[in-house]
Amino acid sequence: MLRENEISGIVLDCAIEVHRTLGGPGLLESVYEEALAWELSKRGLTVRRQVSVPVVYKGYLIADPLRLDLLVEELVIIEVKAVVQYNAIFQAQALTYLRLTQRRLALIINFGEVYVKNGYYRVVNDLK
Template sequence: MNHKDTKDTKTLADRVSREVIGAAIEVHKTLGPGLLESAYEACLCYELQLRGIAFERQVPLPIVYKGVRLDCGYRLDLLVENLLIIELKAVEQIEPIHDAQLLTYLRLTGIWLGLLINFNVPVLRQGIKRLVNG
């Protein structure tokens, strides 16, 4: 999953992130807050599919510890276009541990950009956080 930090890759990741945010806003506008994270994930995946955006859902993320690959049960909610990690939440508020979780996923995969999206807000823009690796 490692990507070089090229200007083109970052530009493409930025463009993809804007498309994903548009899709997430559409989901939030249709459903509103108050549902389970799994419902938002399913609807966002459907919306991405409608828009022709390539993604993988619930991608296993093994940990490499002292040269050994260990499956510790970590999963990326969404990996979009192999450029962007999406971590979805439906919580009262985003906590520092949520930032740390996404930053760790970015570091472990070598991916530059991630979006933390909390659907449990009145206006989705308030629930979106963009985090970068490095």
């Protein structure tokens, strides 16, 4: 079984491949998300898209759940972005997802950058 950090390395390789193959920035997030899910699957990883995360407020289940873009090997959350200007709120959002799902690693990948490595962010929740 792969660990979070091993998965992270594979995800970065796949993200670079997707970005290169699709010609860089300029497409919708949904295009990059689907291509990344396909690339990860081709490398033997289990990937789920648009995973619902229930939110409970004081015992009340909020009607509209949050949605994770990708969940890899049931361990790593991936949030796909395709924006020109990165916003720090993306990291706060990812940390919230980690806490709600009791997971330890989220990756934010901004395909809106000229180079994916400049748009690749790790968010950890008690990961050593």
